[in-house]
Amino acid sequence: MYLMCKVLFMLLISQVYSSPRKKSYSEIKSCNVGNLAEEIASYDSVVRDIMNYVVSGPFKRKTYDELEKFVDKFGARISGSQVLEDSIDYMIKLTQDEDLTDIVTEELEVPHWVREQEKITMLKPRSKNIAVLGLGKSISTPPEGVTADVVVFSNFEEFDNASIEDVKGKIVLFNPIFTTYHETSPYRTHGAARAAEKGAVASLIRSITPFSINSPHAGVQHYSENVTKIPTAAITLEDADLIKRFYNRGEKVVLNIKMHSSFETKTSRNTLIDLKGTKNPEKLVIVSGHIDSWDVGQGAMDDGGGLFVSWAAPIILKRLNLIPKRTVRAIFWTAEELGFVGVNAYAEKHKNESHNINFIMESDEGTFAPRGLSVAGTQEARCIIAEILKLFESINASTLIETDRPLSDIAFIVQNGIPGASLHNANEKYHWFHHTEGDTMNVENPEELDLCTAFWTAVAYIIADISVDIPR
């Protein structure tokens, strides 16, 4: 099963990372949703009820408080770990305590990569410890480490222009300045595979972030099938720039890299919670986030916030007795960080029912102040969503961003033509904390999280309840 997922993953990953030219606008040009406009507008009072309940009523601060208890109790929840499985059990219990009992878990095999010793020491031109986080699934070095000269590249183009002699036997440092995650993360995901093509003995990347307090950023990477696997890690912006300055001055930089990790396959679970629809229970509006995290920080932002707004949606609807025509399904994906493993298993397992997914949503890029949705789908589908988003003008969350495929888990669902969206939010500082020890509750804000919860819940309700399916 895991192997099958992996193959599927390798086929899809190139598409995810070659994905969208986004363009932002509040109103889709030439949208005409006809009578539906009036119907959608009639949900205004429901939106207000949900808003009041979450922002100033009984659910006020509930998302934040539950998220806080959860991440404090479990901390980091890496794929394949016992703590991740315990946290899944905890979420099931938390949901059952809300009298939601339509809960299914689906087992799958997941990678379990465990970071052990990691140490990088600059030996020349002077002695210095280099802060490090090995990249996901990196192999270990020999016990004495890898010691070699460093060769620095600002981008793949520079690397392509280098000769094999320039790279062979060296440690490659890819030092790209952060532009967007989409543009810069390929240096993390594919840097080691590329460096190995020319005989590098290890590869390092400048952490994928625009800002740092000497903070290394973890993340997954993928070796290529036919290329030697070499140890690979992220270092900080500060150390990457320091090495580059030495290198540009013609001073030889020699590093010793010691890394040790273990890797095995374990069993984990996707968790599916249904609030069954009254009229078309077979039709699904999915709200989702991933429950696993990296092994640093608390995974409060990535993706505790997305997990908890999705947990909250069916609970709030049940509490308010707002049971829509279609089923609202909350999914807690497992093993997102190690390569979208949970979602792939789900897609595979449910491929014969995929026509039943009316709309799929994931929040995995922060739960700061909501601004709207990034929507994948046909123009007709986007017009309907844009009409729904008009109901959120009062909280400044009416923006629709057009995307071919939202990032993260649901990319693997919507690429099959299923319409979907990710939460568009005020996440300008998201990458400051992403995959670092700083991804903790200190990043989260209770008022903003309440707005996300209310927005997420109300959008899911309307889509699940309106008279038409979201067209494909």
Place this chain on the structure above:
Amino acid sequence: MYLMCKVLFMLLISQVYSSPRKKSYSEIKSCNVGNLAEEIASYDSVVRDIMNYVVSGPFKRKTYDELEKFVDKFGARISGSQVLEDSIDYMIKLTQDEDLTDIVTEELEVPHWVREQEKITMLKPRSKNIAVLGLGKSISTPPEGVTADVVVFSNFEEFDNASIEDVKGKIVLFNPIFTTYHETSPYRTHGAARAAEKGAVASLIRSITPFSINSPHAGVQHYSENVTKIPTAAITLEDADLIKRFYNRGEKVVLNIKMHSSFETKTSRNTLIDLKGTKNPEKLVIVSGHIDSWDVGQGAMDDGGGLFVSWAAPIILKRLNLIPKRTVRAIFWTAEELGFVGVNAYAEKHKNESHNINFIMESDEGTFAPRGLSVAGTQEARCIIAEILKLFESINASTLIETDRPLSDIAFIVQNGIPGASLHNANEKYHWFHHTEGDTMNVENPEELDLCTAFWTAVAYIIADISVDIPR
């Protein structure tokens, strides 16, 4: 000598940390500097010459490039270390290369505290590594560490209200929210001494910063004479808040703290570079920064920037053949971070010539965009400085902040009635990086640094050249 400094230090430190109510204004009310206004205004062309030379002329980016080479070569320069002494030699050579030869070093004894092993592990309610930086001069723990329950206090008032039974045998965590450095740093400098009064076995502080990416902040602390010395360290905002949340929920928090360090006395040097005055060479206008740093980061901001703008001032004046009537003396203080040791030695050694210090300046709170000066002195003295600052309106650096005593080294000079100033600059994020691994060249900006250099040089020149001494 070191002991004498220490006693002097203990007498003065309480005053430094009980210092000023600052108030900001651009114009001193009821200032009338008489004919001096015209004289000062006549320096306008000199200011322009210096600005042009530094900001767009031959000295453009020179301060930044030299700072970069310096901090890259030496990295952190802790008091008493060989690398600090090497860096002092380097600065002397760099100055001699500019044909400034009136250079004196003055030896003094300095503390040499060396951080070795440091590890804090949360044992209950769950296992977690806690990022840590031991505080300066902390004693070591036994090899097995100190293991105890934690008791959390948000401020000294809460601590004062606690009984000895509440604290005895515990690890105290002082968790004050950052307001200003002046208000919050006493938890670092005196937390261990206070906690020990009630029998705590160790003390921790929330790092002195308003912002963190799980970044611990180093800094000095001072044991009291009659109180048991206990190990003491800084932890991050994130971990302090996590511990506090557990504590507030009534969950027992147990930590194991392992720290090992060494402490001895070494010899270091203050460095004095004179550009001798043409008319009153015995009278001094001092520009200064400290050359030592904490043992984390590169000490680029604290206080590499201050060091290099002070280094640049006499060089630029000499290059431009602007030799003022009084002597401009650049001083590179040593061992500031471990307790203002260098400046105390200077004050003691030169106490019989202190009447010759016409004005003393230090930059030790960042060299971001200059805004003006924080000035200590009589109203008459401030009026003259305010008049000089008017010449810097075009770069928005005309603000005079009234202070009883600028922070850092020169506090120990101006408290004797000698007028002085520190650089007022756009340092709103200074404490994000202060005493962390993030204090590197990445914090510095070449254009802003050029503005500081030009401002610092021009102000020193005018004060050293005008027809009147700065009154006391």
